[in-house]
Amino acid sequence: MSVSSSTSTSTGGSRQSAQIIREFAKLEGGGNARGQADAIRFRLVSYNILAQVYTKDHFFPHSPPPCLRWNDRSREILNLLKNLGSDFYSLQELDEFDSFYKKKMEGLGYSGIYIQRSGQKRDGCGIFYKKNRAELLLEEMVEYNDLVPPVHGEASSSDKRNAPLTNRNNRGDPKQGLSVTSSPQHHGDPNDPRVRFKKDCVGIMAAFKFKHPPHHVVILANTHLYWDPKLADVKLAQAKYLLARLAQFKTLVTDRFKCTPSVILCGDFNSTPGDEVYQYIISGNTLSASSDRPLEELPLPLCSVYASARGEPPFTTCTPKFKNTLDYIFFFPSDGLMPVSILQLAELDSPDVAGGLPNYSHPSDHLPIGAEFEITKGKNAQIRKSI
Numbered sequence: 084m085s086v087s088s089s090t091s092t093s094t095g096g097s098r099q100s101a102q103i104i105r106e107f108a109k110l111e112g113g114g115n116a117r118g119q120a121d122a123i124r125f126r127l128v129s130y131n132i133l134a135q136v137y138t139k140d141h142f143f144p145h146s147p148p149p150c151l152r153w154n155d156r157s158r159e160i161l162n163l164l165k166n167l168g169s170d171f172y173s174l175q176e177l178d179e180f181d182s183f184y185k186k187k188m189e190g191l192g193y194s195g196i197y198i199q200r201s202g203q204k205r206d207g208c209g210i211f212y213k214k215n216r217a218e219l220l221l222e223e224m225v226e227y228n229d230l231v232p233p234v235h236g237e238a239s240s241s242d243k244r245n246a247p248l249t250n251r252n253n254r255g256d257p258k259q260g261l262s263v264t265s266s267p268q269h270h271g272d273p274n275d276p277r278v279r280f281k282k283d284c285v286g287i288m289a290a291f292k293f294k295h296p297p298h299h300v301v302i303l304a305n306t307h308l309y310w311d312p313k314l315a316d317v318k319l320a321q322a323k324y325l326l327a328r329l330a331q332f333k334t335l336v337t338d339r340f341k342c343t344p345s346v347i348l349c350g351d352f353n354s355t356p357g358d359e360v361y362q363y364i365i366s367g368n369t370l371s372a373s374s375d376r377p378l379e380e381l382p383l384p385l386c387s388v389y390a391s392a393r394g395e396p397p398f399t400t401c402t403p404k405f406k407n408t409l410d411y412i413f414f415f416p417s418d419g420l421m422p423v424s425i426l427q428l429a430e431l432d433s434p435d436v437a438g439g440l441p442n443y444s445h446p447s448d449h450l451p452i453g454a455e456f457e458i459t460k461g462k463n464a465q466i467r468k469s470i
């Protein structure tokens with residue numbers, strides 16, 4: 084396994100951090116069209132960077148104190164993004180967007196779009212893209228609070244979706260911890276849908292046009308679903324809503340720009356490969372594979388990049404109490420879009436994850452996942468030059 088490291092001195096001055104940056108591994112049979120004039124190749128990385136507002140000592144008692152400090156973590160995250168050299172970054176638990184990441188990423192040649200979580204939450208989901216490679220055509224925000232039954236006088240979900248496609252961020256007070264008892268969303272009857280489905284989770288969808296021929300359009304969606312395993316029905320409802328919205332967005336982009344866009348969905352789904360959310364996204368099945376229940380018709384059938392290549396990684400998040408796979412990159416399996424390489428991840432016995440994350444090798448409790456895609460499409464997939 085190819086691994087590179089980047090060494091920098093922590094602000095504490097007591098030791099140096101040896102950041103681990105793994106490389107992309109070529110997939111068997113991938114990259115056969117590199118020499119074709121109409122082929123496009125691009126790199127995508129999805130990463131839950133761990134919002135700084137959540138880096139409390141009592142949440143991560145196993146982490147060295149410098150690994151939780153903003154000055155150290157922000158520098159390490161930025162260094163990791165720089166060295167991965169991706170064309171697109173889908174980031175979850177992104178806070179300090181306006182005050183730090185937007186300007187810093189612009190310095191690296193990226194533009195960004197962002198949606199902050201609803202209510203009083205300070206983090207959200209963002210997408211950064213290389214300005215010299217792609218142009219933003221259209222963006223749309225997804226707020227899962229749309230699933231909450233409206234009360235008299237409130238705007239309906241359809242009203243929200245028909246509103247102008249702009250960044251509808253809410254700036255609120257800092258989130259007061261991660262515990263269930265301290266979160267306002269848990270006050271009230273959990274069986275009341277107005278309480279149960281109000282989790283302030285969000286997503287973002289965007290259509291990009293590549294600047295070089297054949298000027299193909301790709302749709303990239305990024306999300307962070309609710310975390311609590313006891314509310315699996317809430318996570319499943321969010322996943323169904325997201326896929327329905329993504330299918331509508333694909334139709335909108337297709338009709339407005341007269342193109343056949345590729346579709347990629349990634350993020351932190353807070354669901355393991357055996358969970359209902361994962362099974363629904365890849366098959367329409369919300370139960371076990373042995374169930375006799377008819378499969379639901381998916382609005383947009385998707386495949387997992389890692390599962391279709393070498394199998395899902397053993398884990399994408401790692402703490403002493405929990406180590407499993409929660410992060411995924413899904414893609415619409417058209418005849419013109421295929422992954423040609425994937426970002427390698429740590430193994431179960433890798434020394435750089437021993438003891439749990441964050442640590443001096445990894446600035447978040449999640450690992451970045453990534454893929455390099457190749458698009459080889461004919462004239463019917465090319466966007467009109469008039470755009």
